[in-house]
């Protein structure tokens with residue numbers, strides 16, 4: 355992202371924000387309440403079109419990015435409100451995310467031609483492997499609505515991962531989780547970097563400090579600091595912005 359500015363009426367939510375996430379890196383975006391984190395996330399996944407600035411992904415400019423185009427670019431996201439289909443099973447929800455890999459055409463699906471059956475089996479296997487990786491394979495056949503929030507969060511993550519993205523955008527993955535669950539998510543994010551880059555927009559400093567290679571700190575829509583966890587922990591502007599809070 356370079357030079358991204360977003361205004362809502364007269365309010366400047368983001369002002370000339372530039373950042374980059376490298377291959378197999380975790381980029382953290384932090385900042386106090388109202389700093390612009392969610393707006394930045396929404397720009398990255400095409401929900402919010404910036405007034406100014408550019409988005410580039412793997413050398414290509416993403417003009418007028420729309421959320422439905424993300425999967426085609428190899429980008430996946432999880433949202434704070436999860437966006438799951440509550441009455442569908444865990445497996446069905448994850449299959450929705452795995453369809454990037456389906457080669458079946460509309461017509462062969464409609465007439466249930468042989469490729470369709472093979473594809474469906476392969477997709478189900480992929481989805482089950484993902485559930486297994488996240489430790490929730492045992493609830494694959496349960497409706498999402500019957501599961502507690504931390505498990506549903508994992509389902510949302512499994513759905514995002516099922517498309518085998520190169521970039522995963524995570525919006526507050528630690529919210530509503532216990533300290534143990536947060537540590538598990540941290541470990542998982544660490545493992546994921548073997549096969550993708552991650553941009554993490556998060557409130558919880560401890561998670562950010564433990565998993566991010568690079569951190570961008572926003573305050574009132576502006577980047578006030580960037581660097582590795584050690585630098586950010588000691589950065590005077592960050593300590594000022596978080597006055598009274600425990601930074602890491």
Ligand SMILES: Nc1ncnc2c1ncn2[C@@H]1O[C@H](COP(=O)(O)OP(=O)(O)OP(=O)(O)O)[C@@H](O)[C@H]1O
Pocket residue numbers: 362365366367385386387388389390391392393394557
């Ligand atoms: N759709 C909108 N319309 C008007 N103002 C908005 C809109 N979305 C965000 N804002 C404003 O933009 C600023 C940045 O908000 P944003 O939600 O991006 O911050 P945040 O860092 O995610 O905050 P929090 O940590 O509280 O979620 C805030 O002043 C907010 O009130």
